[in-house]
Amino acid sequence: MKRLLAVLLAVALLAAAGGAGGYYYWQSRLxxxxxxxxxxxxxxxxxxxxxxxxxxxxxxxxxxxxxxxxxxxxxxxxxxxxxxxxxxxxxxxxxxxxxxxxxxxxxxVTYNLTPEGWTFRQMRAQLAASAKLEQRTRGLSDAEVMTLLGREGEHPEGRFFPDTYRYHLGMSDMDILRQSLAKMDRVLEQVWAERQDELPLESPYEALIMASLIERETGAPEERRQIAGVFKRRLERGMRLQTDPTVIYGMGERYDGRITYADLREATPYNTYVIDALPPTPIAMPGLASLEAAVDPLPGDTLYFVAKGDGTHQFSRTLREHNNAVNRYIRNRDN
CATH class of the missing domain: 3.30.1490 (Dna Ligase; domain 1)
Structure with missing residues (x-):
């Protein structure tokens, strides 16, 4: 009996040793x-x-x-x-x-997309060129895309916030659009709640339109509130905004890099040399700085501005001052 117990114990010890060895071998392979x-x-x-x-x-x-x-x-x-x-x-x-x-x-692995200042058409083109994104909107019209996003009947321009969006393989273009749309809703609501009193803007959407004009007019941070101030005073006085980016937007794909006198006189819904007040929709995707400038314009008495050719503008109080600035910065430059 004692011998049998000894044999059984030896077998159990060997099995345990083998099991432990197997376990440690398995862990070593992991x-x-x-x-x-x-x-x-x-x-x-x-x-x-x-x-x-x-x-x-x-x-x-x-x-x-x-x-x-x-x-x-x-x-x-x-x-x-x-x-x-x-x-x-x-x-x-x-x-x-x-x-x-x-x-x-x-x-x-993630990738970045930053649509700062883009139009919705440009944003869609960039999304379509992003090989890592699943393409769910390819072949759809802008109206069909907005319907998929639950915004049937809304114009898409300006509705998407220009931020850096991170994405990875497995996400779709609709995922980016949903994030961007939701963020613009949040930012616009917050900015509108902090607006100046007595603005010539009646709704958050008009603030969005104004911000898009500012976005397209300047890339100089210090000028945004100045330009907003010019637009505010012109609206208050019943003057047309006369801003070139609206002409360009109204021309669509016909724009070839130059604006002619005939273009300035063309009666498109967006041409602020022809229409009164704001255009019917935004003309770009404004960033936070442009949105904040739209509702917090800089006080002053300037009514005109012209591009100086270095990314900034010359601001003027009178038409005479403005014409002199145009002669200096535009006509002399073209000669």
Whole structure:
């Protein structure tokens, strides 16, 4: 009997030792370095689960022991990451545990898109050129896009906030548009709530239109409130705004880089040399600084401005001063 117990104990000890050895061997294979020599971009396709990704990595030679990772699903399911669609950067100094952490932390490779000052047409073109984005709006009209966004009947120009948007493989152009639309709603509401008293603007939408004119008129931060002040005083006096960017917007794709005298006289809905007050919609995507300037114009007595050719403008109080500035900065420059 004693001999039998000794044999059984020996067998149990051997089994335990073998089990411990097997466990530590399994863990060592999970900790093994990846079999890559250069940074590698790995793409997780839509619908791929953990085992499929493991098999794919093994096929590509990134990992050597696929069985060690598959065993996680049986012995340690809590350690199996939920893998997100996207691209993952794998580095030569990474180990199997690092790979699991990258998936667990959703460390997808991201890209940036910054549509500052763009028109909606330009934004759509940039989205369409972003190869990593799923294209859900290709072939749709602007009106159809707005309907998909839940804004049926709204004109899209100016409705999207120009910010830096981060995206990754697996996202769509609609995801960016939804983010941008929602942010403009929030920013415009906040800016309108902080507006000056007695503005010649009757709604947040008119402030959005005004901001788009400022956005297209200048890139000089110090001038935005000055230009807003000129527009405010002209509106208050019943003067036409006479701003060239509205002429350009009204010309559409016909614009070739120059505005002629005939263009200034053309009766488009946007030509502020012809129409009174503001154009019917924004003409661009204004940023925060232009939105804030639109509702907080700088006090003063200037009514005119002309581009100096260096990115800034000469402001004038009278038509005579303005004509002199035009002769100095425009006509002399063209001669």
């Amino acid at each position: 900790d093994a370095p990846l079999s890559i020599e250069t940074p590698t971009l790995y793409k997780v396709p839509s619908g791929a689960g953990f085992n499929r990704v493991v098999n794919d990595l093994a096929t590509q030679g990134v990992i050597s022991d696929a069985w060690a990772f598959r065993l996680l699903t049986r012995l340690a399911p809590d350690e199996v990451p939920s893998i997100r669609v996207g691209e993952y950067q794998l580095l030569p100094d990474m180990h199997g545990r690092d790979l699991l952490a990258v998936f667990e932390n959703n460390e997808v």
